[in-house]
Amino acid sequence: MDEFENIRRWCREHGISIQELAEKANVSASTIYGWKYKKPSIKNLNKVSKAMHVTTGYVIDNKVHEKRELNDTSAIFTFNGEKIPEEDMKYVRELLKRFSGKKHD
Template sequence: MNTYERIKEIATEHGMSIREVALKAGVGENLIYRWKHTKPSLKSIQKVANALNVEVEDITSTSDKDESSQYRAIQRKAKKLSIADQEKLIDIMDTIFDKTDDE
């Protein structure tokens, strides 16, 4: 997944278009489209990350080749939780899905 595709995925989760992201980030819409084929500057990526309220690594990470967009969305949201809330989330998931760490 390239930088543009990742931004598009996150923007869609936030109900935003690429145009809206570009306006909120203060970068050109065409600049974001160019990231389909070129590598963006860290400064521009930081602006887009701020506009989307995500970490830069959420846009630049390349380690999720086999992960679904839903899984990546869960990761992004869980990262923003406190440790205590992350533990509560795990308990909730275990309860809902009747799973344990032993499985």
């Protein structure tokens, strides 16, 4: 399965064995090796991705998922399934600026 190949590639690139990664993730190496033939459980996928310091999406498809800035006007932000109005987003941005210690625009 792709997940195993992505993990193996990541381990090679980072000079770590699958056994070492398994120990860091608190799963057995046989669990990770088993992903050659079957899909991982969400629980174990989360453990391994956290040990790798990557998203589960990266483990699944080997792509770095783009992070969008909160000021990206092309993005649609939602809360509880509802689109957040632009006026409310301005307020959220202002609060985040204050909490991050940045000066206001």
